[in-house]
Amino acid sequence: MEALGLNLGYLLVQILNFAIVFVVLRAWVYKPIVNVLENRKKKIAQSLEDARKAEEARQNAEAEAAKIIDEARGKAKDIVREAAEQADLTAKDIIEKAKQRAKEIHQEALAEAGEEKNRILADMRGQVAALAIAAAQKLIGSALDEKRQKALVDEFFSGVKGGKIVVLEGEGFEGETVLVSSALPLTEAEKKVLEKDILKRSKGEPEVNFAVDPTLLGGLTIKVGDKVYDYSVSTQLAELGNMMN
Amino acid sequence: MVADNTLATPEKPKKKWRYGVNRWFVLLFIILGVFANRAFSPILPHIQLPAERYSHTPLLTLPVIGDFYWTNTLTAAVLVDLILLIIALVVRKALNSGKQVLEGFAGAVEAFLEMIYNLTESTAGHHAKKIFPYFATITLMVLVANWMELIPGVDSIGILEPSSHGYPVESFLGFAETLVKGEGAGHEGSTYTLIPYVRTLSTDLNFTVGLALISVFMTQVIGLQARGVNYLSKFFNVKGLFSKPIFGVIDFGVGLLEIVSEVSKILSFSFRLLGNIFAGTVLLFVIGSLVPVFAQSMFLMLEFFVGLIQAVVFGMLTMMFMAQATHGH
Amino acid sequence: MDKEAARLIGAGIAMIGAIGGGLGIGVLVSGAVQGIARNPEASGDIQTNMILGIAFAEAVAIYCLVVALLILFVI
Known part of the structure; x- marks a missing residue:
């Protein structure tokens, strides 16, 4: 042991020396630095969590917006379809009415025309009678x-x-x-x-x-x-x- | 001409061959080294494993331990303590300044410690806070102690002592003396050896054994704190001694071997560090005396890395053993 | 053979054990480099473990060196 230089006194001195350095470093350096590191880690975790939440919220909002837009689109489609149907119905109705009216007018016109014809024929009856008599007078030569x-x-x-x-x-x-x-x-x-x-x-x-x-x-x-x-x-x-x- | 100048695309500045400053400094130092060697050629110093004592009279005498001499490694220990205290003060001041991000030297120390802390946390989990101070202190202390061998003057400035197997002395610059090559051996009283004022702390076995003892002892303490009495079942495995007829006895024997393994850890720790750094210093001595010019610079770089790796390995092994002690099998 | 010559020979023989450490470190680094080449992302972990393994393998060679140094400078 003596040849190696190993000595209980020196050994104790070195161990105590280490203990002193250990205590001082732990108090002045390690504890504050570990606190700083822990705080930093916490802060990073917190900000990561916040970022994740924000991202989630953003995605939710996006999904919501997409849903709303889809709904609006569907509603708009419905409205357009209904309007088209209504328009079709109305158009058909109008056409039907117009046809009806046209038929009515046509029939009225036909009836009127018939009446007019009858009236004209009735008027003509007198004239035809006069013509026939005149022709007969000429033919017979004597007036009746x-x-x-x-x-x-x-x-x-x-x-x-x-x-x-x-x-x-x-x-x-x-x-x-x-x-x-x-x-x-x-x-x-x-x-x-x-x-x-x-x-x-x-x-x-x-x-x-x-x-x-x-x-x-x-x-x-x-x-x-x-x-x-x-x-x-x-x-x-x-x-x-x-x-x- | 003006129009030409404005239209012409700006030419890329050609990288000129520059006669850099640093290479000339290197060459100058090499030439200076040659001249210095011609004036005072380096000698292979007397190498011994135990730390050298400054004087032959003991500093104080204690009842149990005996005579106590002040050695050059104790001076190195004090220097290491001072350096570490200065580092601690600088970091403490920077931390108390309230800045969120540390700058300069304190920032470098903080980054180093953060790396160490993360490594500890990934290995030891929630025991990291208890283990980290040992890891960091051992690493920093060994690192500073190892790198001390790179400082000029350490191992080479000291007291001349008369010795039977030394070298003759020559005075230079009027106030200093140096050992020179020469045939002086045998003439008692006319040859001297050097006792350096500061010797690298890691080449003292007391330091490495002390650190190894602390490491292994604190590993047991942390294991006991983490697992209580269960930790002792690692050494005295009596669980299967009566339930399993043969394998229980074998397990008990293996448990006893764990004690041997813990003791061998002390040897392994202390001699690994001592061997690396002592061999490093001897290597530097030998290379310095064989090829005095330039070659030693390369080995200084090698020793820089060896010192760093040994410090990290010492700390990391301590940390891993402590983490294992907290986990159990 | 005088005592001095025996001491020097003994120190030299003691260093034969460094062969083991050298072989061990060679095998270790070769494996680690292959691992890094196959999976460069794990290079951090591999390097850490490699340095630890080198420290263990080197310890054997260092023991030889310590013995040699003891023979040379202590005995």
Whole structure:
């Protein structure tokens, strides 16, 4: 031991020396520095945590915003679709109404036109009668009694004489509806006479309608059920033509 | 011409060959070294393991220990203490200044200690606060003690003492004397050896054994503090002695071997440090006397790293043994 | 053979043991460098452990050196 220089006294001195340095360094250097390090570590951990939280909040906000935008988009889409549907419906409605209205106008116009035609034909009846008489005067050479002429003409057109239908001689009707067609519109008086006569002849009480067909030229056709009594001038002319042939 | 100058792209400054200052300093010192060697050629000093005493009369006599001489390694120990105290004062002042970030030397010490602390924490976990002071103190103290051998004058300025196997003395500059090469051996009284004022602290076995004792002893203390009586079961493993007929006895024997291992740690610690640094100083002596010019500078650099590595290894092994003691098996 | 010559020879023989330390350090550093080359990210841990291992391996060589120095300067 002595050769190695190992000595209890020196050993103790060195150990105590270390102890002194240890105590001083621990008090002056290690404890403050460890505190500083711990504080720094804590602060770093705190800031990392804060950053993480902020990041989380940001992501949440982003997700929220995305959700809101999505919702808004969906709502907007719904609204647009509804509006389009509404518009379609409205448009269809308007078109339907317009069509309806157009049809109505068309029908009104048709009815008006028919009425107008009837009126014109009624007006024409007088003129036709005058023309026919004038032509007959020229043809016969003598003037007929004016009143008689008129009666003739009326009879020609309406087939009614003395409160009876001239063309129907002792015949009876059977049927629900009766359609009376004439070349020119009949007067109200004539219509009444016709109706009365038809009712008198028919069994039951059929409904009597009147129609105008200029192609008949004169006389009447009476359609009862499926039977047609044709006393029109055009048919008589055709029969006359057949006979002559 | 003016337009040309403004349009021309600025030329990159060519790196000129410069005759740097430092290389000439190195060359100058080498030449000076050659002349110095011609004037006073270096000698291989007398090498001995025990620390040299300044005087032959004891400083004081204690009852149990005996005579107490003041040695040159004790002077080195005092110097190491002073350096460490100055470092502590500087760091303390910097810490008390309230700055968040330490600057300069204190910052360097703080960075070093932080590295050590993080290493301790990653190894020892929550026991780090208890272990860290030992790790840091041993590392710093050994580091300063090791690096002291690099200082010029340490190991080379001292008292001349008459010796039978020494060298003749020659005076120079009027007030100093130096040993010179020469055939003076055998003439008692005319040859001398040098007793340096300061010798590297780590080359004193008392220092290394002292540190090793503290390290191993505090390892046991920390193990006991951390694990209580359970820590002793590492040495006296009586758990399986009666339950397991053969292996229990083997475990008990292994436990007893742990005691041997703890003792061998003291030897290992102390002789590792002493051997490295003592060999380093001897190496510097030998190289300095064989190739006096320039070669020793390279070995000074080597010793710089050896000193650092030995300091870190001493501290780190202490820390690891302490961490193991807290964990248990 | 006088005592001085025997001392010097003994010191030289004692240093033969340094072979073991040198081999150990060589194997150790080779392994550590391979480890760092394969996994450069772990270089910090590997270096720390390598230096510790070198310290252990070197201790053997240092014991030889101490013995040699003891023979030379103490005995």
